[in-house]
Amino acid sequence: MKTTQHEAHTHDHTTDFNQLLKSNGLKVTKPRLRVLEVISDKKTAITQPELERVFGAEIDRVTLYRILASFEDKGILHKIFDLHGTATYAICSTKCSADHHHDQHVHFICSVCNSVYCLDEISVPKINIPANFSLHAIAINAVGICEVCQAQQD
Secondary structure: OOOOOOOOOOOOOHHHHHHHHHHOOOOOOHHHHHHHHHHHOOOOOEEHHHHHHHHOOOOOHHHHHHHHHHHHHOOOEEEEEOOOOOEEEEEOOOOOOOOOOOOOEEEEEEOOOOOEEEEEEEEOOOOOOOOOOOOOOOOOEEEEOOHHHHHHHO
């Protein structure tokens, strides 16, 4: 499997994240920066409960919920539902905005570990919808076994 955008982010993001928050009209705060740092360094999408475990007392549940909601509203994060219906979050494309998400890619969900991977290199085909319909989102999920689980089964 190809490297996802989330694996590639291993350097210091502080300057990029400061600019990202400011350009979206959000105040630069330590909790917002920490959420961006943790999510962008993940190979897979992450759930709010997982983030709560990572942050412990550093960021309370309500603050985390508000940060995730505002990031999704601004087009900074996109939400993907795993096989159990739990929302997971991943960094959006730089082309996303508050008005329109451009994360038109396939998501791979592992049927063994339930991890969600963004497959940025696989685009969603253009969908022609009937006149007088308004398209808000397209979600295509591929379900199978990820490379980690596959290696454990071999």
